[in-house]
Amino acid sequence: MSARNPGMQLDLEWVSKVRVNHQAVLKRAQQIQARKLAKKQWQAAWLLKAVTCIDLTTLAGDDTPSNVHRLCLKATQPIRHDLLKSMDMHDKDITTAAVCVYPARVADAVKSLKAANSSLPVASVATGFPAGQTHLQSRLEEVRLAVADGASEIDIVINRMLALTGQWEALYQEIRQFREACGEAHMKTILAVGELGTFTNVYKASLVAMMAGSDFIKTSTGKESVNATYPVAVVMVRAIRDYFMRTRHKVGFKPAGGIRTAKDSLVWLTLMKEELGDEWLRPDLFRLGASTLLADIERQVYHYVNGRYPAYHELPLA
Template identity: 60%
Template sequence: MHTLSPSTTQLPQVAHPRNPGMPLDLDWVAAVQANTSAIERRAATLGGRRSVKKEFQAAWLLKAISLIDLTTLSGDDTAGRVQRLCAKARQPVSPWMLEKLGMEGLTVGAVCVYHDMVETAVRALEGSGIPVAAVSTGFPAGLSPYHLRIAEIGESVKAGAQEIDIVISRRHVLTGNWQALYDEMCEMRAACGAAHVKAILATGELATLRNVARASLVCMMAGADFIKTSTGKEAVNATLPVSLTMIRAIRDYQDRTGVKVGYKPAGGIAKAKDALLYLALMKDELGHAWLQPDLFRFGASSLLGDIERQLEHYLTGHYSAANRHAMG
């Protein structure tokens, strides 16, 4: 059985230098293009080109668990729901399964909540090594007064969030105002202080893959530690073509600057087979380094339950009912 070392499942907050950013290079931004038909063809081949079975699939699914930002972002969130989610983050798979798989101690990558639930999550995760990520800056639309968006970041950091998922102003992308996007991202990065910042592009609202590529690059120039597809609240969230566009921007940025930036697809990734496709894409395009929680995350809520079902099938030969793998 190919398994992970338990030590690889604990998130190193700084496993490599953070992205320091760079001056805005408008010539570079203007030169960025995206061949939509070629990107879509490449993404469509993934399912047929990469397939893992049996113990190899189980090992990849265990890896996927360690990369999940276990998320609850609902208007009816309560302290009890967040506490149950945090308990699931600490023990994402039934103990008997982890023992059989040799993976005792496996946890998810982080727990992601609204600001109001940060303190509850921090207390519930105390001693676990699992960081709390807070969605901020007027999530999900990012249209609250700008000074309040900046203040919200500071409040979440003060409450104990180690990661901040910010939303960009989509209008800057749609109007090609790259200077405004860069300045906004720089100020948000500064407000995060020591907390890592994930820039949510809301790609389903950016109209074209070229806009996605250019927005990715500008956010990285401004110091984003991660770029993230979606809030999960848009009509279209993470897709393979969008992911391919964004991770190739990450590769170009690394080639030019030597800096590694993380990637987080979010929204609509609910099945174990989807997670395997994203892992294959990351390994093909960026290599093994981007299969660690300091450089790759899944933004998900229901994904973990399906992975747990698939692992139980691997161990027993039978599928259990989905309600046996609830989040809380």
């Protein structure tokens, strides 16, 4: 992982001056979506890059040790070995970036990865995911328990009420406490942008989260009605850029929720490359939160290698 973001004192003057030009954001997002995407071997290479940035996720009420185990095995070997061999990429250690689960399943994931002799990090959602509407003490304890079980990354959710009512000092203090509870674990802060109302609010919440020491800012839980969208991403990555210009600390970005196709992943990589540059095109500064995306990427890689799409039974379940 990249160097931690130590955060800074809350600068309310900076936060209060934020104004986002709604139309300009929409126009920029349209430009990025209209870009011509790479084809043939270039597309295959970008898709493998996308795989290495995926937080392979299962956040379902019916999660069991066995489906978490299967997820972990898929994370360690995300693309079929023979397909990688055809591309001369079989020895490049292509894995996903991490496995992401609920706190109660962290120990299962750690055990499975250890058995597979893998050093992949386990990320755990926490702090009353997805709504964040539980008492502060129980949210903090959830972080500590997930870390104790072996999670090396914690995806926290902010208390949207504080952002919606402009209580930035209170939000800052809560996130600082979560950061402290994380200890050595990296902290990703989920803004739940679909519930923040305006682009200006999204930008302010992004800034406050970074000032409080977030190592990543993440769009959504995947459980809201609106999740990762390109306009919101433009706002968040501009906040990351401004924070970097001011502090020289790099903060990562993680879109999550509704990212399902290989084409989607290429647009997200394009957005990162254009807005933040090649340095951010690495798993320590860019993650894609997804559960079904990998299946479509593997399908496209299969098509690149074999010239046809696979039958349903030809690829293992993602």
